[in-house]
Amino acid sequence: MxxxxxxxxxxxxxxxxxxxxxxxxxxxxxxxxxxNTTETPNLSRITLVxxxxxxxxxxxxKQAYKLIEVIKVNDFTGVPVVExxxxxxxxxxxxSTRRAIIDLxxxxxxxxxxxxxxxxIIEVTGDSEKIDAFKxxxxxxxxxxxxxxxxxxxxxxxxx
Amino acid sequence: xxxxxxxAIIKYMQEEEGVEILFGYPGGAVIGFYDALYNSTLKHVxxxxxxxxxxxxxxxxxxxxxxxxxxxxxxPGATNLVTGIATAYMDSTPIIAITGQVRTSAIGKDxxxxxxxRGITMPITKHNYLLxxxxxxxxxxxxxxxxxxxxxxxxVLIDIPADVFSAKIEYIVPAKVELxxxxxxxxxHPLQLxxxxxxxxxxxxxxxxxxxxxxxxxxxxxxxxxxxxxxTPVVTTLMGKGSIPEDHDLCCGFIGMHGAAYANYAINxxxxxxxxxxxxxxxxxxxxETFAPGAKIIHIDIDPAEIGKNVSVxxxxxxxxxxxxxKLYEMVEPKHNPIWWEKIKEWKAKYPLRYRxxxxxxxxxxxxxxxYEKTKGEAIVVTEVGQNQMWAAQFYKVKRPRxxxxxxxxxxxxxxxxxxxxxxxxxxxxxxxxxxxxGSIQMNIQELATASAEKLPVKIFVLNNSxxxxxxxxxxxxxxxxxxxxxxxxxxxxxxxxxxYGAYGRRVTKIDELEDAIEWALNIxxxxxxxxxxxxxxxxxxxxxPAGGSIDKMMID
Ligand SMILES: Cc1ncc(C[n+]2csc(CCOP(=O)(O)OP(=O)(O)O)c2C)c(N)n1
Ligand SMILES: [Mg+2]
Numbered sequence: 001m002x003x004x005x006x007x008x009x010x011x012x013x014x015x016x017x018x019x020x021x022x023x024x025x026x027x028x029x030x031x032x033x034x035x036n037t038t039e040t041p042n043l044s045r046i047t048l049v050x051x052x053x054x055x056x057x058x059x060x061x062k063q064a065y066k067l068i069e070v071i072k073v074n075d076f077t078g079v080p081v082v083e084x085x086x087x088x089x090x091x092x093x094x095x096s097t098r099r100a101i102i103d104l105x106x107x108x109x110x111x112x113x114x115x116x117x118x119x120x121i122i123e124v125t126g127d128s129e130k131i132d133a134f135k136x137x138x139x140x141x142x143x144x145x146x147x148x149x150x151x152x153x154x155x156x157x158x159x160x
Numbered sequence: 161x162x163x164x165x166x167x168a169i170i171k172y173m174q175e176e177e178g179v180e181i182l183f184g185y186p187g188g189a190v191i192g193f194y195d196a197l198y199n200s201t202l203k204h205v206x207x208x209x210x211x212x213x214x215x216x217x218x219x220x221x222x223x224x225x226x227x228x229x230x231x232x233x234x235x236p237g238a239t240n241l242v243t244g245i246a247t248a249y250m251d252s253t254p255i256i257a258i259t260g261q262v263r264t265s266a267i268g269k270d271x272x273x274x275x276x277x278r279g280i281t282m283p284i285t286k287h288n289y290l291l292x293x294x295x296x297x298x299x300x301x302x303x304x305x306x307x308x309x310x311x312x313x314x315x316v317l318i319d320i321p322a323d324v325f326s327a328k329i330e331y332i333v334p335a336k337v338e339l340x341x342x343x344x345x346x347x348x349h350p351l352q353l354x355x356x357x358x359x360x361x362x363x364x365x366x367x368x369x370x371x372x373x374x375x376x377x378x379x380x381x382x383x384x385x386x387x388x389x390x391x392t393p394v395v396t397t398l399m400g401k402g403s404i405p406e407d408h409d410l411c412c413g414f415i416g417m418h419g420a421a422y423a424n425y426a427i428n429x430x431x432x433x434x435x436x437x438x439x440x441x442x443x444x445x446x447x448x449e450t451f452a453p454g455a456k457i458i459h460i461d462i463d464p465a466e467i468g469k470n471v472s473v474x475x476x477x478x479x480x481x482x483x484x485x486x487k488l489y490e491m492v493e494p495k496h497n498p499i500w501w502e503k504i505k506e507w508k509a510k511y512p513l514r515y516r517x518x519x520x521x522x523x524x525x526x527x528x529x530x531x532y533e534k535t536k537g538e539a540i541v542v543t544e545v546g547q548n549q550m551w552a553a554q555f556y557k558v559k560r561p562r563x564x565x566x567x568x569x570x571x572x573x574x575x576x577x578x579x580x581x582x583x584x585x586x587x588x589x590x591x592x593x594x595x596x597x598x599g600s601i602q603m604n605i606q607e608l609a610t611a612s613a614e615k616l617p618v619k620i621f622v623l624n625n626s627x628x629x630x631x632x633x634x635x636x637x638x639x640x641x642x643x644x645x646x647x648x649x650x651x652x653x654x655x656x657x658x659x660x661y662g663a664y665g666r667r668v669t670k671i672d673e674l675e676d677a678i679e680w681a682l683n684i685x686x687x688x689x690x691x692x693x694x695x696x697x698x699x700x701x702x703x704x705x706p707a708g709g710s711i712d713k714m715m716i717d
Contacts, residue, residue: 010340013290018282025283055468062465068287068307071341 002031003057004083004153007046007064008038008072015069019046022067028052028060032085034150043071047152080156086125086149088113089135092142093120101141108134119144127151165297166196166325169258172298174202176333177305179229181205181220181585183213187233188273189260192325205585205614208606210237212578214244215604217255219579221248222565223540224586225378227309228255234262235273238319239280243572246284248315250569251399252376254308257281257317264292264321277319286314294327299334306337311344312463313376344462348479348487356434356458356475357491363432363456365500366392369415372399372568373437373461374481375561380404382485383436390495392434393504395423397444398553399568400437406557407537412504413513416444418550421511421703421716426504428452428711436460437481440470441569442708450710460484511703511716513554521696522671524548524623528555531593531621534678539591540565540583544576544600546630548623550701552595574603580618581611591619591682598624598651601690608661611688619681620690622654625697633700637715654692663688 009015016035023030032049050060061073093101094117101120105112110124124134128151135143163171170193173179182204186194197204207213210232217228232241238259248255262271278290287307289300297320304316360366374383380403387394387404393412394404398419404411413420415427427433433455438444445451448471459466459473460481467476477484515525528551531539541556542565543549549566558564565583567575580594594601601622611618623629628646635643658665664684668677668691681689702717 014278014282017279021282059465059469062469065341066463066465068339068342 001051001053001077003050003052004076004081004151005048005050005060005064006074006076006153007048007070009044009046010069010071011037011042011044012069015044016046018067018069019064022063023050023060026059026063028056032150034152047150049151076153076155081153082156083127083151083153084125085128085131085151086123087131087135088147089122089124089138089143090119090145091122091138092118092144094118097141101138104134104137108137110134161331162328163331164192164196164326165294165320165329166193168297168329168331169301170196170200170202171331172301172333173229176302177227179227182229182231183207183216183220183582184231185210185213185233185237187237187260189234189262189322190231190237190258190325192322193231193258193260193320196325205581205610207578208609209604210240211244211574212581212604212607212610214241214255214257215247215572215575215578216582216585218244218248218253218575219542219565219582220586221253221255221582222251222579223562223583225562226586227305228253228582229258230255231258232260233273234260234277234322235275238275238277242280242284245281245315245317247567247570247572247575249284249286251372251567252313253315254313255315256304256308257315259317259319260325261290261319261321263323265323267321277317281317284315285317286312288317289319291318291320291324294324294329297324297329298332302334303337303339307339307342311342345464345478346462346480346483348460348477348484352475352477353484353487353491356477356488359432359456359458359475360390360434360492360495364497365430366390366432366434366495366497367427367430368392368394369397369427369433369435369438370394370400370403371397371436371438374400374403375437377437377462377481378561379437379482379485380561382482382489384408386485386489386492389489390492391497391501392495393426393501395419395427397438397441397568398566401553401564402558402561405559407559412508414553417446417705417707418554418701418703420513420554421714422504422507424703424705424711424714425507425511427455429503430455433457434460436485437462439466442470445471446705447708447710514717515699515702516717518696522668522674522693524551524625524695524699525555527621527623527674527693527695528552528595530674531595531678532556534675534682535591535593539593540580540587542566542576542580542583542592542594544594544596545571545573546597546600546628547625547633547699547701548595548597548600548629550630551623554701556595573597573600577601577618577620578604578607581607581614581616584616584618585614593619593621596620596622597629598622598626598648599628602652605657608658608663608688612662615686616688617685618688619684620688621678621681622690622692623695624651624692625695625699626651627697629697629699630701636700638706654690658688658690663690665690665692668693
């Protein structure tokens with residue numbers, strides 16, 4: 001099962017190496033990773049998607065807590081969250097296909113951020129499924145390149 | 161007051177942390193540190209290999225309960241410490257490793273003697289630092305010592321570039337340590353304690369499993385009081401040896417691959433394991449799926465990550481062993497468990513630790529018994545790794561915590577002798593012996609020079625079976641007696657070797673020379689001694705539960 005973990009860490013040199021090292025050493029695979037600053041200076045947030053059952057997750061969480069620079073570990077599994085990824089996709093396009101691609105971009109509320117006579121760069125944000133679906137729809141036109149960020153999540157304010 | 165970083169950290173270690181001794185080896189990147197040491201009152205022991213420094217600091221820490229400190233230069237100096245740091249990490253001993261690094265401006269350029277020491281030691285330290293900003297030196301030192309000696313103890317490394325040692329700073333020690341992500345929990349949760357007490361009350365076949373954590377938390381007295389109140393047998397792990405006197409009525413020896421049969425039977429047939437400061441390592445449990453199948457488990461440990469890691473636990477208690485045991489002692493009602501004790505006494509009578517006698521050759525177990533006798537069970541026993549280690553554990557019954565010192569988790573050959581140097585320095589009034597193998601002793605033999613220079617009368621007893629006995633035993637039992645690369649037919653003359661290093665040496669080949677040689681060694685006070693005892697090559701360690709096996713696979717002898 002996939003789990004999304006969010007780690008609040010002290011923003012010290014080497015902290016990412018420590019976390020990556022811990023995961024590889026203990027055999028936990030990182031599916032997705034996003035690292036950035038937070039609203040608090042000196043603190044960073046690391047959002048990780050990992051695979052494993054409850055027992056594995058419990059161990060990952062505890063092992064992560066053992067790192068001196070890890071302050072908080074949140075498991076967002078089953079918690080209502082807003083989740084986002086961002087992708088930049090370079091797709092082949094000429095006059096004959098441009099209109100159809102623009103239609104897709106509108107349907108997915110993506111946007112075209114660069115145009116040339118041979119291709120377009122499209123920016124799309126959303127959860128993983130949406131980005132996967134968008135990519136699938138573009139495939140027939142020929143995807144030349146794709147860059148995708150790790151997932152970031154935020155807990156929803158209203159608890160149902 | 162202005163001073164260099166080197167001066168400041170020496171002052172800090174002496175005045176604030178009570179450090180009395182460093183074990184180290186100089187080099188280009190730490191020359192500034194050694195220069196500050198030149199005018200200092202802090203004692204430094206010059207080892208002959210950095211691995212020896214780490215093990216000596218470790219042996220000092222294990223035998224005294226204080227923090228051990230070792231020092232090495234950058235590059236090869238730091239990498240030579242690695243085995244010693246990993247050894248300390250696996251057994252949770254508090255040491256500080258100070259390493260030199262290339263100048264700040266040279267970092268990252270594959271400079272002479274540059275390695276990424278912080279990167280290399282990340283997975284084998286509790287925490288580590290690269291001290292780049294001289295102004296951070298005292299904060300980092302304070303944190304490092306705090307981290308090493310609190311919570312689950314462990315090694316902390318501080319890597320210091322050469323130019324930082326000589327940078328000038330103001331000597332201001334931060335008032336307190338502020339670590340947002342490090343708050344070890346010492347107090348047991350009252351609700352969990354109540355649940356534990358209930359389980360104890362209901363159990364018919366309870367057993368206490370005491371590990372190294374009991375010793376680390378100085379909880380031996382509390383353990384004994386608690387065990388006596390509920391009249392419950394105590395088994396230990398290898399690391400827990402000494403947490404209860406082994407001649408105590410409640411003590412049932414140590415469990416695991418080479419533990420006493422009665423200890424393994426007792427834990428496997430129990431209906432409740434009260435595990436304190438253990439990590440259920442594979443060498444202790446054998447096959448986890450079949451370990452103590454009928455037992456509920458109460459697991460007390462300071463490290464939450466140990467709970468549920470290897471075995472499923474019924475009552476987790478994250479706490480310091482001492483405090484948890486104090487509380488449990490107050491809360492439990494006395495118990496007697498007479499039927500259970502019948503059973504245990506039966507096992508003890510039926511399966512005592514024993515060995516096969518040989519009329520022609522000296523048997524190693526007998527040697528340990530004799531050393532035990534001659535030292536009246538009072539010596540600090542340090543071991544190497546292999547059969548020698550297991551025979552020492554089986555046949556030297558210790559009386560107190562910190563009396564049995566062994567590399568349990570990493571199983572580091574070459575640990576024993578330098579660790580015994582550290583132990584002797586920390587325990588001048590006690591006899592310190594190293595039970596060694598002919599293989600292991602050669603891994604850090606150069607430390608004879610250190611022990612001679614320091615006039616340390618550490619007593620090395622080599623159980624010389626002319627082979628890498630433990631591996632040979634596996635080959636005999638599981639690999640059709642194909643002794644690939646385990647027979648040490650060419651060995652040094654240990655008598656001459658001792659002599660060459662300014663130590664005393666003596667060889668024992670006949671059983672009637674043994675007692676005399678032991679007494680002779682014990683009476684030497686001014687230099688290290690090696691007693692090279694030729695023992696039977698084919699002697700094996702039994703009982704044995706093969707790796708990953710269950711108790712029904714136990715070979716008694
Ligand atoms: C540094 C290191 N290398 C290899 C091993 C694997 N090993 C474990 S026991 C052993 C044999 C040790 O031989 P010796 O010191 O003579 O002890 P004996 O078993 O004969 O008593 C070996 C090679 C080890 N534990 N540590
Ligand atoms: Mg040997």
